[in-house]
Amino acid sequence: MNEEFAREVKEGLSAKPKYLSSKWFYDEIGDQLFVNIMNMPEYYLTDAEFEIFSEQTTEIVRALTEDVSKMALYELGAGDGTKTIELLKSMNSNEFVYHPIDISQNALDNLKVRLHNELPEIEAKPLQGEYFQVLDSLSVDNATNKVILFLGSNLGNMYDDVAKEFMGQLAQSMQSGDKLLLGLDKIKSVDVVLPAYNDKQGYTRDFNLNLLSRINKELDGDFDVASFQHVPKYDEESGIASSALVSSKKQKVNIGKISKTFHFEEGEPIHTEISRKYDLQILDKVIEGSGLRIIREFNDSRKYFMNVLLIKS
Ligand SMILES: C[S@@+](CC[C@H](N)C(=O)[O-])C[C@H]1O[C@@H](n2cnc3c(N)ncnc32)[C@H](O)[C@@H]1O
Known part of the structure; x- marks a missing residue:
C-alpha cells in the first residue's frame, strides 16, 4: 500500500x-487520460506551450544555456515529455544529463521509452518521487549549474501561499546562477479557460x-x-x-x-x-524574498501562455 x-x-x-x-490523479489510467486531455482542442495550454517551444527554440535554448558552463537539467513533473522533447532536440546532448522527476513511475517508464526511441543520444536518468524528496536528495558539484524545467502550468496547481513556500524551498535547492523555466497559464476570459477543464469528450471528468x-x-x-x-x-x-x-x-x-x-x-x-492563472505581478509576489529573479518571458502568438525564465541571484 x-x-x-x-x-x-x-x-x-x-x-x-x-x-x-x-x-x-496520476496512476496508469490517469496518465493516459491526461495525455487525452492534452490532445483535446479545448485544452489550449499544451498547444500554446508547444508553440512557444517550437517557434522560439533557439532563443529559449540560448537563454537557458547562456553563462552556464556545465549543466544538469532537471524537470519537475515531466509527464509524457512531449514539449520537453521539442526543446531537447535543439540542445547539445553531450553537454548535460536530463533528469525527469515525477511521482508517477508509469509516466517515467513511458518517457524513458520515448526518449530512447526519439532521442537516443540524450543521457536520461529519471527520478521517481515527490519534487522535494527528489530535489533534496540531489547534490551537484559547485561547477555545475542546475537548470530546472517546471512546465505545463504545474505551479498553478498550488494556492499562492503554497506556491510561495514552494518557490522559496526550490530556490534553496539552487545555487547562484542556476536557472528555472516556468510554464504559466495567463489570466484570460472564462470562455477560453472553462472549456479546457470541461472538454466535450469527458476526459477531464x-x-x-x-x-x-x-x-x-x-x-x-x-x-x-x-x-x-x-x-x-x-x-x-x-x-x-x-x-x-x-x-x-x-x-x-x-x-x-x-x-x-x-x-x-x-x-x-x-x-x-x-x-x-498568472500574470507577472502575481508571479513577482510568489517569488518575493526567494532570491529568484525574472530574466526573460516568452509568449505564444495568442498570449494565452508564458514561459518565464528565472535565475537565482
Ligand atoms: C499536469 S501534468 C504536466 C506534465 C508535463 N509537465 C506537461 O507540461 O505536459 C503534471 C505531472 O506532474 C506530476 N506530479 C504532480 N504532482 C507531483 C509531485 N508533488 N511530485 C512529483 N510529481 C508530481 C504528475 O504525475 C504529472 O505527470
Missing part, C-alpha cells in the same frame, strides 16, 4: 470542506473521477463513482479555475485500508484541483 496516499486520503476526506490532492476509482482499487474503498459529478469553475476576477467532485446524494463511503467511513451530504463537494 502507498502509505502517503492512504495518509493524505484520510486527512483530505476528514477535512471540512473535503479535498484530495491533484498529485494522486473521467480524469477527476478516476481518483475515486483509484481509492477503491488501492485502498479498498467502495465509492459509487457514478454518484459523483465533476464540477469545474473559473473565477475571472481571481484567475483561479477549480474542480470538485460533487456527491449527487446523501451517502457513506467505506475505505477499508484506512478503516474509516466518510459521510457525504447531497451536493457536498470534494475539492480536487485548482489551476491558478
Whole structure:
C-alpha cells in the first residue's frame, strides 16, 4: 500500500470542506487520460506551450544555456515529455544529463521509452518521487549549474501561499546562477479557460473521477463513482479555475485500508484541483524574498501562455 496516499486520503476526506490532492490523479489510467486531455482542442495550454517551444527554440535554448558552463537539467513533473522533447532536440546532448522527476513511475517508464526511441543520444536518468524528496536528495558539484524545467502550468496547481513556500524551498535547492523555466497559464476570459477543464469528450471528468476509482482499487474503498459529478469553475476576477467532485446524494463511503467511513451530504463537494492563472505581478509576489529573479518571458502568438525564465541571484 502507498502509505502517503492512504495518509493524505484520510486527512483530505476528514477535512471540512473535503479535498484530495491533484498529485494522486496520476496512476496508469490517469496518465493516459491526461495525455487525452492534452490532445483535446479545448485544452489550449499544451498547444500554446508547444508553440512557444517550437517557434522560439533557439532563443529559449540560448537563454537557458547562456553563462552556464556545465549543466544538469532537471524537470519537475515531466509527464509524457512531449514539449520537453521539442526543446531537447535543439540542445547539445553531450553537454548535460536530463533528469525527469515525477511521482508517477508509469509516466517515467513511458518517457524513458520515448526518449530512447526519439532521442537516443540524450543521457536520461529519471527520478521517481515527490519534487522535494527528489530535489533534496540531489547534490551537484559547485561547477555545475542546475537548470530546472517546471512546465505545463504545474505551479498553478498550488494556492499562492503554497506556491510561495514552494518557490522559496526550490530556490534553496539552487545555487547562484542556476536557472528555472516556468510554464504559466495567463489570466484570460472564462470562455477560453472553462472549456479546457470541461472538454466535450469527458476526459477531464473521467480524469477527476478516476481518483475515486483509484481509492477503491488501492485502498479498498467502495465509492459509487457514478454518484459523483465533476464540477469545474473559473473565477475571472481571481484567475483561479477549480474542480470538485460533487456527491449527487446523501451517502457513506467505506475505505477499508484506512478503516474509516466518510459521510457525504447531497451536493457536498470534494475539492480536487485548482489551476491558478498568472500574470507577472502575481508571479513577482510568489517569488518575493526567494532570491529568484525574472530574466526573460516568452509568449505564444495568442498570449494565452508564458514561459518565464528565472535565475537565482
Ligand atoms: C499536469 S501534468 C504536466 C506534465 C508535463 N509537465 C506537461 O507540461 O505536459 C503534471 C505531472 O506532474 C506530476 N506530479 C504532480 N504532482 C507531483 C509531485 N508533488 N511530485 C512529483 N510529481 C508530481 C504528475 O504525475 C504529472 O505527470
